[in-house]
Amino acid sequence: MVVSDMAASVAFYRRLGLVFPDGAEAEGHVEAELPGGMRLLLDTEEAVRSFHAGWRPPSGGGRTSLAVRCEGPAEVDALFAELVEAGVHAELKPWDAVWGQRYAVVLDPDGNGVDLFAPLP
Incomplete structure (x- = not known):
């Protein structure tokens, strides 16, 4: 998931019980393990633009x-x-x-x- 504010997103998902590494709030990419071997990956908009310069947030409401x-x-x-x-x-x-x-x-x-x-x- 692409996020606009990593610190706010990490804090939100921690409240839901997800575990992120210490210092995740300041990173451009973080991951949390989910049951069944799946993972939730969070990337800042800036991190995505570092390898995909033309990336733009989806329009028309919620993303996922x-x-x-x-x-x-x-x-x-x-x-x-x-x-x-x-x-x-x-x-x-x-x-x-x-x-x-x-x-x-x-x-x-x-x-x-x-x-x-x-x-x-």
Whole structure:
């Protein structure tokens, strides 16, 4: 994912439980390991332009969307409240979705949607 502010993005994703190396806030490229061997890579716009001079941010809204599975409905509510208290934009407040999940959406520092969800009992 290309980010406009590495420090803000690293802080946001750390709040969601991702682990980045110490000092990641000042880097142009960082990685966090995800379950199943996948990795989330963050690159600053400047880092991308260093090898792709014509790169421009996508237009027309959010760039991507991620989802975070919480332990239960209470964790959806608590994590949402923690993020909003920290200044994160609340896109959709927690609610019990018709498909059987407690569900909420926040936006990361670049406007990407991050869904918070947990199965309802």
